[in-house]
Amino acid sequence: MADLAAPVLDVRGLKTVFQTRGGEVHAVNSVSFHLERGELLGVVGESGSGKSVTMMSLIGLLPSPPADVRAGSVMLGDRDLLKISAAELQAVRGAKVGFVFQDPMTSLNPVFTVGMQIMEPLRRHMGLSKAQAETRAVELLELVGISDARKRLKAYPHQFSGGMRQRVMIAIALACDPDVLIADEPTTALDVTIQAQILELVKELRRKLGMAIIWITHDLGVIAGIADRVMVMYGGQVVEQAPVKELFGNPQHPYTRALLKTIPSLTGERADRLQVIEGQPPIMTAAPTACPFRDRCAQAFDRCARENPLRRAIDGREVGRGHDVACHWTPEVAHA
Amino acid sequence: MLTYTLRRLLLAIPTLLLISLVIFLLVDFAPGSPMSEIPLTVPPEVRQKMIEAMGADQPVFIRYLLWLRQFFWVEPAGLIDGWFGTSLAEGQQRIISWQTRSPVFVTIGQRIPQTLTVIGSAYAIGVLIALPIGIYSAYRQYSWFDQLGTFVAMVGYSVPTFFTGVLLIVIFSVNLGWFPSIYDTTLKVVDWDSFIKQVMQMALPVTVLALFNAAEISRYTRASFLDNLSQDYVRTARAKGMSEKTVVLKHVLRNSMIPVVTVIALGIPSIFAGAIITEQVFKVNGIGAALIGAIHANDLPMVQTLTFIFAVLIVLFNLIADILYGVLDPRIRYD
Numbered sequence: 001m002a003d004l005a006a007p008v009l010d011v012r013g014l015k016t017v018f019q020t021r022g023g024e025v026h027a028v029n030s031v032s033f034h035l036e037r038g039e040l041l042g043v044v045g046e047s048g049s050g051k052s053v054t055m056m057s058l059i060g061l062l063p064s065p066p067a068d069v070r071a072g073s074v075m076l077g078d079r080d081l082l083k084i085s086a087a088e089l090q091a092v093r094g095a096k097v098g099f100v101f102q103d104p105m106t107s108l109n110p111v112f113t114v115g116m117q118i119m120e121p122l123r124r125h126m127g128l129s130k131a132q133a134e135t136r137a138v139e140l141l142e143l144v145g146i147s148d149a150r151k152r153l154k155a156y157p158h159q160f161s162g163g164m165r166q167r168v169m170i171a172i173a174l175a176c177d178p179d180v181l182i183a184d185e186p187t188t189a190l191d192v193t194i195q196a197q198i199l200e201l202v203k204e205l206r207r208k209l210g211m212a213i214i215w216i217t218h219d220l221g222v223i224a225g226i227a228d229r230v231m232v233m234y235g236g237q238v239v240e241q242a243p244v245k246e247l248f249g250n251p252q253h254p255y256t257r258a259l260l261k262t263i264p265s266l267t268g269e270r271a272d273r274l275q276v277i278e279g280q281p282p283i284m285t286a287a288p289t290a291c292p293f294r295d296r297c298a299q300a301f302d303r304c305a306r307e308n309p310l311r312r313a314i315d316g317r318e319v320g321r322g323h324d325v326a327c328h329w330t331p332e333v334a335h336a
Numbered sequence: 337m338l339t340y341t342l343r344r345l346l347l348a349i350p351t352l353l354l355i356s357l358v359i360f361l362l363v364d365f366a367p368g369s370p371m372s373e374i375p376l377t378v379p380p381e382v383r384q385k386m387i388e389a390m391g392a393d394q395p396v397f398i399r400y401l402l403w404l405r406q407f408f409w410v411e412p413a414g415l416i417d418g419w420f421g422t423s424l425a426e427g428q429q430r431i432i433s434w435q436t437r438s439p440v441f442v443t444i445g446q447r448i449p450q451t452l453t454v455i456g457s458a459y460a461i462g463v464l465i466a467l468p469i470g471i472y473s474a475y476r477q478y479s480w481f482d483q484l485g486t487f488v489a490m491v492g493y494s495v496p497t498f499f500t501g502v503l504l505i506v507i508f509s510v511n512l513g514w515f516p517s518i519y520d521t522t523l524k525v526v527d528w529d530s531f532i533k534q535v536m537q538m539a540l541p542v543t544v545l546a547l548f549n550a551a552e553i554s555r556y557t558r559a560s561f562l563d564n565l566s567q568d569y570v571r572t573a574r575a576k577g578m579s580e581k582t583v584v585l586k587h588v589l590r591n592s593m594i595p596v597v598t599v600i601a602l603g604i605p606s607i608f609a610g611a612i613i614t615e616q617v618f619k620v621n622g623i624g625a626a627l628i629g630a631i632h633a634n635d636l637p638m639v640q641t642l643t644f645i646f647a648v649l650i651v652l653f654n655l656i657a658d659i660l661y662g663v664l665d666p667r668i669r670y671d
Contacts, residue, residue: 108569
């Protein structure tokens with residue numbers, strides 16, 4: 001009997017390194033997080049902070065070489081996804097873990113019908129016959145809000161708009177009733193009204209199906225609307241993690257605070273210019289020995305260059321369960 | 337799709353008429369006389385009589401219109417007569433070669449089988465080895481297999497066939513004596529022994545041409561496959577948990593075949609026309625050799641007819657390539 005309180009996904013100490021001509025790039029550094037049943041975890045960070053690479057590492061979607069998942073464990077239920085064979089991992093992908101990618105214009109195969117692309121995982125993972133798969137595909141298209149579904153099965157992706165293609169991608173990801181849905185910036189490539197529709201759709205599907213969702217984005221506004229818990233990533237590591245209200249109300253890490261200042265406000269006076277975070281995220285050519293944010297951080301002091309801060313809980317609860325931050329700075333430092 | 341095909345076929349008619357006129361005029365304006373291969377001892381008045389007998393003294397537009405009528409009406413009618421025993425073309429003048437004084441299409445009918453067996457099988461073999469090599473090279477980019485394939489393709493594509501042909505003759509015919517250097521057109525395949533002989537005499541010309549064709553097509557296949565392997569939809573297919581075989585041989589293959597099929601289809605007319613040099617090197621008495629012979633002898637009807645047939649094939653295979661393009665890629669279905 002599976003423990004109902006146990007997280008559906010538990011990632012510990014994940015490390016991913018890319019072998020490049022210029023040496024190694026440490027894209028994911030000791031990332032640990034978990035996902036409860038039915039929970040929506042938002043993952044935030046700017047481009048290059050390791051969000052997508054982390055999620056792709058979980059499920060063996062990074063081409064190897066150059067990628068090399070070095071260490072850690074990824075427990076999905078009672079299985080470690082980093083230890084099972086390639087064939088077993090294939091059986092997990094699409095069945096237990098569904099993926100929705102950023103650009104719906106290129107994520108569907110242009111030469112196959114939408115129906116065939118939805119039916120493919122159904123037939124492979126669930127062993128459905130062609131007729132059964134077709135019935136299920138119609139159900140799925142209706143579920144994601146595409147009308148006239150039976151006729152649309154025979155359509156090709158280019159006959160669909162961007163928003164509809166993203167709905168199809170969601171239908172594919174949900175086809176086999178996965179435990180976890182990983183959505184990698186699913187609304188970034190869509191225009192704003194369509195974004196809102198997709199967000200509503202995901203909220204509704206979550207109510208109906210109850211799967212756990214990891215939502216990767218660099219848009220904090222989106223996160224505020226849908227996430228239960230937020231994980232902020234920078235330089236391939238988790239720098240802050242908290243329930244969504246706590247994170248927005250009481251941001252601890254200087255990077256999180258800077259990110260929050262970049263959101264334009266619709267209310268109140270527009271007194272200041274919108275804040276930007278100067279500089280670029282670092283390219284990690286070695287395992288980090290110092291805080292990756294120190295060069296862009298206004299509060300950095302000598303300790304930040306000497307050691308990489310570990311995540312510490314600020315509310316007395318276990319790291320990962322409550323609010324935790326990876327930063328050396330504390331009010332005491334300021335007064336010292 | 338059908339409307340598109342019909343429209344293209346209709347459009348092909350004025351195109352081909354224009355091509356035929358250009359070919360006819362160009363060939364006609366070239367210097368030379370159909371009598372140039374007649375011995376000098378033949379008196380001028382006899383020559384004049386011969387020229388009149390062939391109709392070569394008629395103005396160019398009359399000869400063109402006659403040729404058009406013969407090509408598009410008399411010859412097809414004769415073909416139908418041959419199949420159904422009718423007599424549509426009875427008593428009508430066919431296109432006559434000035435050199436052999438026999439119908440041009442009789443010569444073509446004799447030469448085509450040689451060309452198709454040697455050049456055609458070389459093309460087919462070239463395609464069949466090029467596709468897997470191109471696919472595997474792309475899938476294992478920068479592996480030793482890919483490096484070797486790139487090297488061989490570079491050599492195969494950049495060294496001309498008349499050089500590889502002669503080189504193979506020197507090595508395998510002259511020094512080793514394994515294969516004959518001259519293709520014997522009179523050989524008939526009746527039993528196992530003559531079949532083996534046929535294979536032996538085809539080996540060298542087929543190798544030369546297949547190497548050349550495979551080099552070109554494998555490069556196209558590799559490039560197209562590489563383009564597609566890094567596409568987002570490939571990642572989607574993997575994320576759906578499809579097996580590597582399905583990902584590569586279904587999702588990627590179908591997409592990467594779109595440009596390759598065009599290259600293959602457009603290369604087919606060159607089977608008929610382009611292997612002239614290889615036919616010369618190995619003395620294969622095919623259609624290319626017939627064209628060269630006709631040019632030497634100022635045999636205008638033969639040259640005009642053959643060139644026009646090549647033009648028809650090119651137009652036809654362009655159309656076929658476009659249709660296949662539409663079949664493979666739903667984004668450009670023409671309806």
